[in-house]
Amino acid sequence: MTLSTRNKPYIIPEYNLTGALLPYLTCGLQYRYQNKGTLPPSMPIQLWFGNFIHGVMEEAFLRWNEMDWKDFPWDWKTQIRDIELEIDKRMRSRGLQPPANLFCPFKEGDEGLGLCPDHDHPHKLVASIRAEAAINTWGPHLFPLIDDSEVKLKGIRDMPHYQKGTSRSNYYGITGVIDVLSSVKMDEASDKNLIIKYLHNNPAFQYKLEKLEKPEYEIIVDYKGMKRPAVPSPSWDHHDWQVLTYSWLRSMQPESQPVLVGMLFYLNELSLFKEDLKELKKDVEEGKTDIKPYADDLENILKWNPHSKVPSLSDSLKKLRSVRIIPVDYDNQRRSLTEFDAVVGEIEESIISEVNGHGIQASWKANPDKRTCDACDFRTFCRESKTGKGFPTVP
Numbered sequence: 001m002t003l004s005t006r007n008k009p010y011i012i013p014e015y016n017l018t019g020a021l022l023p024y025l026t027c028g029l030q031y032r033y034q035n036k037g038t039l040p041p042s043m044p045i046q047l048w049f050g051n052f053i054h055g056v057m058e059e060a061f062l063r064w065n066e067m068d069w070k071d072f073p074w075d076w077k078t079q080i081r082d083i084e085l086e087i088d089k090r091m092r093s094r095g096l097q098p099p100a101n102l103f104c105p106f107k108e109g110d111e112g113l114g115l116c117p118d119h120d121h122p123h124k125l126v127a128s129i130r131a132e133a134a135i136n137t138w139g140p141h142l143f144p145l146i147d148d149s150e151v152k153l154k155g156i157r158d159m160p161h162y163q164k165g166t167s168r169s170n171y172y173g174i175t176g177v178i179d180v181l182s183s184v185k186m187d188e189a190s191d192k193n194l195i196i197k198y199l200h201n202n203p204a205f206q207y208k209l210e211k212l213e214k215p216e217y218e219i220i221v222d223y224k225g226m227k228r229p230a231v232p233s234p235s236w237d238h239h240d241w242q243v244l245t246y247s248w249l250r251s252m253q254p255e256s257q258p259v260l261v262g263m264l265f266y267l268n269e270l271s272l273f274k275e276d277l278k279e280l281k282k283d284v285e286e287g288k289t290d291i292k293p294y295a296d297d298l299e300n301i302l303k304w305n306p307h308s309k310v311p312s313l314s315d316s317l318k319k320l321r322s323v324r325i326i327p328v329d330y331d332n333q334r335r336s337l338t339e340f341d342a343v344v345g346e347i348e349e350s351i352i353s354e355v356n357g358h359g360i361q362a363s364w365k366a367n368p369d370k371r372t373c374d375a376c377d378f379r380t381f382c383r384e385s386k387t388g389k390g391f392p393t394v395p
């Protein structure tokens with residue numbers, strides 16, 4: 001007699017671009033502790049802030065659209081604070097607690113203190129300062145161009161190095177979320193719109209616009225809770241791949257128009273704190289940035305030392321540095337997809353190695369820079385840690 005055996009459930013592993021692939025590339029070991037551990041839920045500050053600022057921008061757009069909040073600047077206490085609390089509530093329901101040195105979660109009269117300086121809540125801590133700058137700087141220019149917000153992208157690809165019996169599945173899924181700007185909204189916008197001005201000053205965009213066969217096109221947008229990466233740097237390349245992969249996923253949606261470029265908003269550029277300025281200074285000294293400061297900004301950055309107050313930089317520099325335009329074309333798209341396949345292949349290999357009993361630290365690649373370790377919850381026991389053991393610093 002033969003006993004029937006139950007088949008293993010058929011699952012397709014799904015990789016969210018910003019939630020899985022980019023964190024994995026930041027540090028494989030941190031990604032592993034974060035996602036598949038038996039540890040209590042917590043997440044790297046960088047990832048918390050990235051989620052938070054993304055949620056804040058999406059919610060701000062909805063209120064701009066539906067509640068007719070068309071006049072900027074928005075007031076932090078009466079308008080923006082409520083958006084922050086709403087996003088914090090949603091993130092908590094997914095188990096994502098705000099880092100206490102980054103965000104005041106309390107309302108007026110609350111008894112808690114966290115890391116707030118006193119009971120005079122709400123406090124405008126780092127995350128709030130950045131949320132306010134992001135909304136009030138880019139809201140007036142960006143929101144009128146958005147045709148469709150929070151568009152969900154999804155695609156299926158062949159599993160790299162698929163082996164029957166060993167691989168988890170013969171396919172994997174990629175997901176992501178974007179905002180879409182349309183040519184229709186661009187045509188209607190005011191001639192003072194700064195984003196349109198940046199686009200028209202961009203040679204790649206101009207070239208692609210001239211080559212278009214019909215007038216409709218799209219631009220895809222994503223928000224980053226970080227400073228503009230150095231050029232060259234791994235992050236710089238990863239963001240390139242992200243936009244190109246998103247544009248590929250978008251092009252497969254039937255309602256889409258040709259995507260000419262992708263735009264990333266590096267929102268920390270609008271309010272630089274000490275750690276950001278240290279990096280910016282280094283980028284400038286080493287000639288590793290594509291948007292260079294000049295005149296007073298250059299002087300202020302170069303003469304600044306970490307023991308003195310962070311200098312205020314010009315609005316034009318902050319705005320310019322916070323926007324990155326990435327041209328989309330078929331060859332680059334194909335190259336990015338190959339890169340993503342390779343990364344998924346690496347993650348899947350690490351999972352299989354761990355399942356086969358090789359242990360976490362032996363199975364996962366740790367490749368962090370010091371700043372990643374500084375902000376990492378797991379550094380107290382991680383043998384790869386490049387940092388001391390204190391409270392995680394601000395991203």
Ligand SMILES: [Zn+2]
Nearest residue numbers: 104116121123
């Ligand atoms: Zn507070």
